[in-house]
Amino acid sequence: MNAINVSRRFFIQSTLAAGGGLMLGFHLPTSAEAAYTDAKPWKTPEKGIEVNAWLVLDTDGTVTIRVPHTEMGQGGMTSVALMIAEELDVEWTKVRAVFADPNRHLRNGKEYKVMSTHGSQLVALQHPHLMQAGASARERLKEAAAQAWGVKRADVTAKQGVLTAGAKSAAYAEFAAAAAKVVLDQEPAIKKDPSKWWLLGTGAMRLDIPAKTDGSAQYAIDTKVPGMVYAAVKASPVPWGKLKSFNADAIKNRPGVIAVHELRAVAGKRGQPDLQDAVAVVATSWWKAKTALDMLPVEWDFGDAANTSSKLYSETAKKALGEKGEMSKEDPKALEVIAASQKVVTADYERPFETHARMEPINATVHVQDDRVDVWSPTQDQSAAVLLVADQLGIDPKNVYAHPMFLGGGFGGNGGGGTGVTRQAAELSKRLKKPVKVLWTREEDVAQDKQRPMSAARLSAAIGPKGLPEAIFTRALWFSQDKQNQIGPATADYGIRNMPYNIPLRHHERHNLDTHIPSSTHRAPGANQTGFITEVFVDEMARAGGWDPLEWRFEMLKDKADWMLVLNTLKEKAGYRTDLPKGQGMGVAAVECHGTIAAACATVSVTRRGVLRVEKIVVVADPGHCINPHAAKEQMEGATCYELGHAWLGGLNIEGGRIVNTNFDTYNLLRMELMPEVETHLALSGGTKWGGMGEPAGPPVPPAVANAIFAATGKRIRSTPFKSHDLSWA
Amino acid sequence: MALSLTINGTTHNVDVEPETPLLWVIRDEVGLTGTKYGCGAARCGSCTVHVDGQPAKSCQLQAASVVGKKITTIEGLSPDGNHPVQVAWREVGVPQCGYCQSGQIMSAAALLARTRNPSENEIEQAMSDNLCRCGTYLRIKAGIRRAAQLGV
Structure with a gap:
């Protein structure tokens, strides 16, 4: 054990050094350290003069950058600031970040283009707009100075917050007011060549870190408004059950109880909007509301959904895998080749529902007044929160003001205005004529979340004379509410039908099966389930054909340069081996999503009694470009932990139509003692590729670990969580 | 009452x-x-x-x-946010969403107050009740080691 500890210690140090330019024990202050955001970045007074919607300059040199996106730990706030500062050319130490105003965004015709923060798209999608905002402001400052000084704009340089022409020089802020009025014939080009960047790509500490080390960072759950009351809410434990009755008299004399309200789903519109039948207890404190709600007698009509269970879902999935599905890509020849083949590999896979379980339980505060409505919602799109509240109240969005806060996690579960909780708060505030904070217990948060759909698939491949697949058949399914065909970028077979390998004949089918369990995007939608399915099957195909699984991938991807770059880097960095003694093994997997290819190599050990230890995971990603390697590597470490947790220990259990493991005692995800060493590498292919980094590192991790378990034990894992498998070996 | x-x-x-x-x-x-x-x-x-x-x-x-x-x-925890654990957390860049980090920092500070230079196992035991969904565990460990160097 000691030997392992020593190597792990060394390892983590070297990994961090590679990740952030930070040597433990040799702390080198960087310029990034002085840049920061306030603990309440929506309230920070903006000193100075607005040059454009993104930018305010002050005579003391402070550069305030307004961030339209949410900050949920992914580094978006810092990314926005970096991209603008790169083109503006200001001292990074002078940069302050604040959240942009969602009301202004909507009032001014989507002034910030997009406020939504999803799909790992912030940098990929927004970098042209954001770099343009910085470049355009810089050129206007130069033009304003040129006019004042009687020189040409080309003779003015703008560098690190200072304008210079010959002997004349001035701080940017001196010309901020004039620059705001300048009209340019043509907007300047942005710096597309990373070799010209002075700030992007260097690795900046995130601006929000200091406020997250002293308790000052404010989240939606921390909102306190004068006169505010608190609500605890319970919807039907079986989603979409009907509220039959409740006895408010039983709790009316409980301390602090103000009112008991019923909330109703919109008739005939399951899920749209996402307000369910529920009871709410409003009290002078949340604890009083919660304890009274616990004692409130409530009767529900659960309907037929109460007959469903995890076991029934599995049986339904197995049956559907034997039935023809909707065609994603029809190829009768593929089916003929498989039917006639001497060597066919077939396997069924299954993964359960998973929940987001952000550390900040879902909540919202809304204050409805006659002339304005204020909203504090932990959503990944603050402009959507404005529209959602306006819709719930039937009012004009121009009078609705959302106040962006830090998010205590997002993971794709906070899109579309922050789930029904924001509607609940709006409705209760309207009825009570007071500001109302609604907070769901952890149990309610898990039970009423929009879950990652359960997935299953059957794959068959005909293995040819070279041991490589000549034809493949896939039939994938998921259980999505109301048989949704698409959730974010994902479909039931997203990640399967588009597997990158050069298999000559391909036939792909899918089923959308109904469930009453609400469905939503979840960090790396689709790929988070199907990456496991595809990449474990690849391991099976490769071994059946006598190939080493990593060499198989080289062979099957040899005409795809970016995949080869990622796999070559993985091979080199991971020290991939196949000669480990029994009980130890290495496994690989590679998945593309959000425009980024990510590959993982896992090293595991399994005791004879079947105790799994994931020793190490090496992850390589190619997002094409990377503006902040520091944050990108944080996301790679985090996504690795996130998906390993689900695959190893997760899985929602459904009994009687309800989710029964609703807190961290029973939905017990990865903790420190099980966290493997993680080594992260970026392999940037450049060119026109701009992929995301918040999600893609997760999906290859579960299959890499499952494939490593096979290498170690000979036991093939075709479902998750791993903990439910007997891994013992003799 | x-x-x-x-x-x-x-x-x-x-x-x-x-x-x-x-x-x-x-x-x-x-x-x-x-x-x-x-x-x-x-x-x-x-x-x-x-x-x-x-x-x-x-x-x-x-x-x-x-x-x-x-x-x-x-x-x-400190009058100015400069408890060695807090300093270390900023140097290493531990928090992501940050929501669990007050609890992580308080657990780490208590550990270092009773064990000046904790072993790997002592860190894991002391921190095992603190969940982080963003997956910052490796940086938390690195932060604790750095705080131990700084001296609590």
């Missing part, structure tokens, strides 16, 4: 039911919001505070049971 609680060196007189969890007294009555609610079941550690120097899950402590004790929250 009126209770007198000593939080971060200040006496607060609060009117709450005696069984109210300390977490909700700290957050909603006293107004210190750095201590977070995560599970209400002592399974995530987001609500960790110090009671007479020992780490404790404030969601499980009844307010009446901590009268007369010295309660420290993240806001009172």
Whole structure:
């Protein structure tokens, strides 16, 4: 054990050094350290003069950058600031970040283009707009100075917050007011060549870190408004059950109880909007509301959904895998080749529902007044929160003001205005004529979340004379509410039908099966389930054909340069081996999503009694470009932990139509003692590729670990969580 | 019921039911919001505070049971945010969403107060109740080692 500890210690140090330019024990202050955001970045007074919607300059040199996106730990706030500062050319130490105003965004015709923060798209999608905002402001400052000084704009340089022409020089802020009025014939080009960047790509500490080390960072759950009351809410434990009755008299004399309200789903519109039948207890404190709600007698009509269970879902999935599905890509020849083949590999896979379980339980505060409505919602799109509240109240969005806060996690579960909780708060505030904070217990948060759909698939491949697949058949399914065909970028077979390998004949089918369990995007939608399915099957195909699984991938991807770059880097960095003694093994997997290819190599050990230890995971990603390697590597470490947790220990259990493991005692995800060493590498292919980094590192991790378990034990894992498998070996 | 609680060196007189969890007294009555609610079941550690120097899950402590004790929250860990654990957290860049980090920092500070230079196993044992969904565990470990170097 000691030997392992020593190597792990060394390892983590070297990994961090590679990740952030930070040597433990040799702390080198960087310029990034002085840049920061306030603990309440929506309230920070903006000193100075607005040059454009993104930018305010002050005579003391402070550069305030307004961030339209949410900050949920992914580094978006810092990314926005970096991209603008790169083109503006200001001292990074002078940069302050604040959240942009969602009301202004909507009032001014989507002034910030997009406020939504999803799909790992912030940098990929927004970098042209954001770099343009910085470049355009810089050129206007130069033009304003040129006019004042009687020189040409080309003779003015703008560098690190200072304008210079010959002997004349001035701080940017001196010309901020004039620059705001300048009209340019043509907007300047942005710096597309990373070799010209002075700030992007260097690795900046995130601006929000200091406020997250002293308790000052404010989240939606921390909102306190004068006169505010608190609500605890319970919807039907079986989603979409009907509220039959409740006895408010039983709790009316409980301390602090103000009112008991019923909330109703919109008739005939399951899920749209996402307000369910529920009871709410409003009290002078949340604890009083919660304890009274616990004692409130409530009767529900659960309907037929109460007959469903995890076991029934599995049986339904197995049956559907034997039935023809909707065609994603029809190829009768593929089916003929498989039917006639001497060597066919077939396997069924299954993964359960998973929940987001952000550390900040879902909540919202809304204050409805006659002339304005204020909203504090932990959503990944603050402009959507404005529209959602306006819709719930039937009012004009121009009078609705959302106040962006830090998010205590997002993971794709906070899109579309922050789930029904924001509607609940709006409705209760309207009825009570007071500001109302609604907070769901952890149990309610898990039970009423929009879950990652359960997935299953059957794959068959005909293995040819070279041991490589000549034809493949896939039939994938998921259980999505109301048989949704698409959730974010994902479909039931997203990640399967588009597997990158050069298999000559391909036939792909899918089923959308109904469930009453609400469905939503979840960090790396689709790929988070199907990456496991595809990449474990690849391991099976490769071994059946006598190939080493990593060499198989080289062979099957040899005409795809970016995949080869990622796999070559993985091979080199991971020290991939196949000669480990029994009980130890290495496994690989590679998945593309959000425009980024990510590959993982896992090293595991399994005791004879079947105790799994994931020793190490090496992850390589190619997002094409990377503006902040520091944050990108944080996301790679985090996504690795996130998906390993689900695959190893997760899985929602459904009994009687309800989710029964609703807190961290029973939905017990990865903790420190099980966290493997993680080594992260970026392999940037450049060119026109701009992929995301918040999600893609997760999906290859579960299959890499499952494939490593096979290498170690000979036991093939075709479902998750791993903990439910007997891994013992003799 | 009126209770007198000593939080971060200040006496607060609060009117709450005696069984109210300390977490909700700290957050909603006293107004210190750095201590977070995560599970209400002592399974995530987001609500960790110090009671007479020992780490404790404030969601499980009844307010009446901590009268007369010295309660420290993240806001009172250091006068200026420069406790070695906090300094280390900034150097290493530990937090992502940050929601669990007050609890992580309080658990780490309590560990280092009793064990100046903890082993790998001691760190894992002391931190095993603190859940982080963003997956910052490796940086938390690195932060604890760095804080040990800085000296608590």
